[in-house]
Amino acid sequence: MSAAPPSAPGLFDCRDAYARTLEALAAEDPRVVAVVNDSVGSSKLGKFRDRFPDRVINVGIAEQNMVSVGAGLANGGKIPFVSGAACFLTARALEQIKVDVAYSAANVKLCGISSGVAYGELGATHHSIEDLAWLRTLRGLTVIVPSDPWETAEAVKAAAASGQPTFIRISRMPVPELEHRAPFQIGRAEILRDGGDVAIIAAGTLVHRALKAADILAAEGIEARVVNMSTLSPLDEAAIVAAATDCGAVVTAEEHVVRGGLGGAVAEVLAMRRPTPMRIVGFDGFQPTGSAEWLMERAGLTAAGLAAAAREVLSRKRG
Amino acid sequence: MKALDARRENEGAGRIERIRERANWMRRRSLQMIYEAGQGHPGGDLSATDVLATLYFGVMRYDASAPAAPDRDRFVMSKGHCTGALYTALAGAGFFPESELSTYLRPNSRLNGHPNRTYLPGVETNTGPLGHGLPVAVGIAIAEQIDRSGHRTFVLTGDGELQEGSMWEAAMLAGHRQLGNLTAIVDRNRLQQGARTEDTNALEPLADKWRAFGWEVVEIDGHDYVQLLSALDRPASPRVAPRCVIANTIKGYGVSYMHDQAGWHHGAPNAAQYAQALAELAGIEEAGVEDQA
Numbered sequence: 001m002s003a004a005p006p007s008a009p010g011l012f013d014c015r016d017a018y019a020r021t022l023e024a025l026a027a028e029d030p031r032v033v034a035v036v037n038d039s040v041g042s043s044k045l046g047k048f049r050d051r052f053p054d055r056v057i058n059v060g061i062a063e064q065n066m067v068s069v070g071a072g073l074a075n076g077g078k079i080p081f082v083s084g085a086a087c088f089l090t091a092r093a094l095e096q097i098k099v100d101v102a103y104s105a106a107n108v109k110l111c112g113i114s115s116g117v118a119y120g121e122l123g124a125t126h127h128s129i130e131d132l133a134w135l136r137t138l139r140g141l142t143v144i145v146p147s148d149p150w151e152t153a154e155a156v157k158a159a160a161a162s163g164q165p166t167f168i169r170i171s172r173m174p175v176p177e178l179e180h181r182a183p184f185q186i187g188r189a190e191i192l193r194d195g196g197d198v199a200i201i202a203a204g205t206l207v208h209r210a211l212k213a214a215d216i217l218a219a220e221g222i223e224a225r226v227v228n229m230s231t232l233s234p235l236d237e238a239a240i241v242a243a244a245t246d247c248g249a250v251v252t253a254e255e256h257v258v259r260g261g262l263g264g265a266v267a268e269v270l271a272m273r274r275p276t277p278m279r280i281v282g283f284d285g286f287q288p289t290g291s292a293e294w295l296m297e298r299a300g301l302t303a304a305g306l307a308a309a310a311r312e313v314l315s316r317k318r319g
Numbered sequence: 320m321k322a323l324d325a326r327r328e329n330e331g332a333g334r335i336e337r338i339r340e341r342a343n344w345m346r347r348r349s350l351q352m353i354y355e356a357g358q359g360h361p362g363g364d365l366s367a368t369d370v371l372a373t374l375y376f377g378v379m380r381y382d383a384s385a386p387a388a389p390d391r392d393r394f395v396m397s398k399g400h401c402t403g404a405l406y407t408a409l410a411g412a413g414f415f416p417e418s419e420l421s422t423y424l425r426p427n428s429r430l431n432g433h434p435n436r437t438y439l440p441g442v443e444t445n446t447g448p449l450g451h452g453l454p455v456a457v458g459i460a461i462a463e464q465i466d467r468s469g470h471r472t473f474v475l476t477g478d479g480e481l482q483e484g485s486m487w488e489a490a491m492l493a494g495h496r497q498l499g500n501l502t503a504i505v506d507r508n509r510l511q512q513g514a515r516t517e518d519t520n521a522l523e524p525l526a527d528k529w530r531a532f533g534w535e536v537v538e539i540d541g542h543d544y545v546q547l548l549s550a551l552d553r554p555a556s557p558r559v560a561p562r563c564v565i566a567n568t569i570k571g572y573g574v575s576y577m578h579d580q581a582g583w584h585h586g587a588p589n590a591a592q593y594a595q596a597l598a599e600l601a602g603i604e605e606a607g608v609e610d611q612a
Contacts, residue, residue, distance in 0.1 A: 033465070057461055065454045065488035072458015075443055076466070077389055080458075095448055096485075100455055104445040105437045 011174035015113060017149035018170050019044040021156040022081055026052050032160065033057060033073060035082040037066045043083040043113050063088045067096035071106040079107060079160055086112025086128035086169060087119070094134055101165045102138040109159045110167045116205060116255030117283070118172045120292035128169075129283050133260025135167050136233045142166040142186055143233040145254075145262075147207035148175050151230055154184035162186060171255070173205050173292055178228075187231045189239035195223030198310045198317075199243035199250045203229045203262045206253035212303030217310055224310060232265055240269045244276040249317040251279045251309045253301060258282040277316040279309040334377050335544045341411055342372035343604045346573055347597060348410075348420060349403030354593045356424040362583040364403035366508040366541070366568035367475060371408040373547040374473055383413035386440040390470050393459050395443050397452020397486075398477035398506060399433040400585075405442075406430050414441030450483030452476065453503060457489045460501040463555060471555045475504045479511025482520050487532065493561045494533020500555035502562045503534075506541065508570035512584045529563040541566025573600050 026032040026048065033055040040049055040058065049056045057073070059066045063084060070082040082089070089112050090097065101108045112131060119126035136143050142164050146152040152170060159166040182190050192207065193214050202210035207228045214224040227243055229236065244250055250270065252263040263280030270276045283299050296302060300309060345368045353359030371394075379392040396405045402423075410417045415429070422428035429439045433447030444455045456474035463470055480486060493501055505525070509516055516522050526536045539546040550564045570584075571577025574596040588596055 054465055059488070059492050062488040062492070064450075064485040065457070065492060068451060068454030068485070068489065069458035069461065069492070071444060072455040072460070073462045074458075075393070075455065076459045076462020078462050078465075096451065096454075099445055099448055100451055103435075103437075106444070 010176050012149045012177065013174060014146060014149055014152040014171050015044045017152040018111065018156055019048060021153040023048045023051060025157065025160050026055060029079065029160070031077060031079045033078045033080050035059065035066055035070045035073065035080050037061055037063050037084045037088070039084045039113065042085060043111070045083065063092040064096050067093040067108070067110070068100050070108040070110070071096070071100035071104060074107040079109070081109045081111055083111040083113055085119075085126070086115035086131055087126050090128060090131040090134060090167075097135065097141070097167075098138055102141040105140055106165055107163050108165055112167060112169045114172045115169045116171060116173065117287060117292045117295045120295050121289050123289045124286040127287055129256045129287070130260070131169065132232055132254070132256050132262065133264065136261075136265060140165060141233065142231065143169070144186065144231050145169045145203040146230055147204055147228055148178045150177055150180060151184055155230070158184060158186050169204060171205050175205055176208050178208060178211070184230070187234045187236060189236040190228040190230070191225060191239075192228050193224070193226040195225040196246055197223045197249070198314055199225040199227060199247040200253060200306060200310060201227040201229050201240065201243060201250060201262065201266055202253040203232065205255050206301060206306075209301065209303050210253055210306055213306035213310065216303055216307040222310065222314065229262060229266075232262060235265055235269065237269050237273070240266050241274050244270050244274045249277050249310075249313045251281060251306060251313055253281045253306055255296070255301065256282050258284055277313050279313045281306060281309050334548070338372050338377045338544050341376045342369050343600070345372055345404065345407040345411060346600050348407045350574070350588070350593065350596055350600070352403055352406070352420055352423040353587045355421065357587050358424065358585065359403050359587060360400045360585045361403065361574075361587070362510070362570040362577055362580065362585075363398060363401040363477065363506065363508070365572045365574065365577065366570045367398070367401050367404040367506050368407075368572070369542045369544065369547060369568075370475055370504055370506065370566055371404050373544060373551060375408045375412045377544070377548055378552045379471075379473065381412070383441065386414060390468050392470050393443050393456070393472045395452045395456040395459070395472065395474040396434060396446055397456070397474050398449070398480055399446030399452065402430065402432065402434055405434055409439070409441040412441070415439065449477065449480040450485040453486050454489035456501060456503070457493045457498065460493065460498040460561070461496065463500050464496065464498060464557065467557065469555050470500070472501050473504065473551070474501070475506055477511070478505055478507045478509065478516050478522060478525075479519070481505065481522055481525070490529065490532040490534065497533070497558045498561040499557055499559035502551060502553070502564060504551070504564045504566050506568055507565050508568045510570045510579065510581045510584070512581070514581055526565060529565075533560055534563040535560040536563045536565060538565045538567065541568035542572060573603050575599055
């Protein structure tokens with residue numbers, strides 16, 4: 001596994017918020033258990049294990065079994081948080097997620113750790129940039145992509161209380177705490193900055209970059225709306241249609257391939273309800289080795305890259 | 320509590336007669352379902368029926384009117400395609416009306432080709448793709464191991480299903496954690512969809528494989544109720560080996576032209592075959608009564 005990401009003042013690893021919140025939930029509710037695939041360390045659940053040793057089920061390196069065991073624990077009345085590297089959890093165990101969790105409506109919380117290109121140097125085997133496309137098609141599975149530590153904690157709490165099968169995509173790339181304007185609610189998008197010229201709809205680690213892109217654009221006289229689409233399923237279609245209606249041009253930004261993820265979800269809604277010029281910013285297929293930041297820059301997943309995408313789509317705006 | 324009443328009924332004198340009567344009914348009724356629907360998996364239904372009848376009418380504690388009761392014994396149908404056996408067991412046990420069996424495979428029926436827990440009471444987890452039921456059953460057993468609530472988990476697997484790698488991930492963990500509340504029954508009919516298991520990807524030495532994964536293994540005749548009861552009825556013991564019951568069965572049991580025939584893995588009898596099957600099942604039912612006498 002790769003070394004810890006570079007830390008900087010004011011930047012946080014969302015896994016810490018995840019582990020802290022899960023430990024607090026477990027202290028309140030004896031039904032909360034953690035299921036891991038030899039991933040106590042990478043999920044930062046060492047303290048959880050020390051405090052609740054009987055409530056960590058380590059299945060070893062066996063992701064299919066990990067997800068099914070989670071479904072069985074839910075049948076037995078537990079609220080299992082199944083935590084593993086997002087790349088293995090979602091790809092290796094996709095049929096288990098489909099059948100045992102989503103189709104069976106099992107009260108399992110799947111936590112994809114170190115998602116996106118966090119494991120940049122380890123290569124495409126360890127990148128998890130197809131997971132949103134796979135999982136958001138599974139009816140009944142809630143898919144949440146938190147943007148910062150606060151939203152990660154809120155998502156974990158909301159998932160524990162929801163009774164629904166849920167996937168939470170947790171990043172280890174350093175992100176700042178954002179200034180949120182509304183309480184977190186599953187299925188509701190949040191407008192972090194209003195504007196009427198172009199909408200940037202972002203999720204996860206791209207939200208703070210989208211806010212910086214809006215700063216760049218504002219200096220040029222372009223007012224961008226920044227929408228934090230932290231739930232991909234169920235999707236806040238009204239927020240998407242409103243952004244397209246009010247702005248007439250849409251950019252989406254995600255740490256994911258450009259097919260089937262957030263951009264795909266937004267495009268589906270707009271194609272049917274409000275055709276609008278769009279740019280989908282993300283990765284184009286398997287990525288080479290390199291640091292996460294280098295991969296993000298290369299794909300235009302930076303403030304400057306998103307600002308450029310906004311200018312391009314504005315040039316195609318009708319009227 | 321009703322569950323305890325059911326337990327007494329299951330334990331009382333005449334237990335074997337009751338299981339036999341239910342199994343005979345299940346065989347006839349599941350064949351009728353398949354005949355009327357024009358499709359199904361009769362071979363595996365008939366190999367598994369005696370196992371399910373023993374569990375539901377001789378071993379398990381449950382209250383069909385409270386299918387989500389936390390302390391119920393669980394049964395997981397890992398070989399999810401054998402819904403003829405499962406649905407007749409669940410209907411016979413009272414989880415839904417027997418009359419509903421006539422809707423099998425019809426549009427919008429609750430009786431899917433593979434079981435669905437979200438709308439059919441008594442189904443613990445959705446199965447269908449092979450290799451899912453045992454891992455889920457292991458999770459249920461771990462929950463009991465944490466809580467010590469005393470319920471037991473039974474799971475029926477196909478033998479061909481044991482070619483799925485996920486089964487051995489689960490078997491390994493169950494052995495490691497000493498899930499003494501878990502019993503896996505292998506429907507060892509020696510046939511998979513297309514051919515004999517041993518000609519496809521051999522399972523033997525099967526008992527040794529389970530033992531090597533930390534399980535206690537019992538090998539029985541899967542159509543003998545005395546042996547089935549002895550192998551299946553044990554308390555949920557903490558921290559002892561999980562038990563694997565290799566139930567040697569006959570695919571298509573009770574119907575001569577289906578006996579040990581891979582070709583009857585799926586399909587449905589025509590009218591003449593159906594009449595012959597019912598006549599032959601009546602024959603084994605009478606023979607069963609004579610055996611007892």
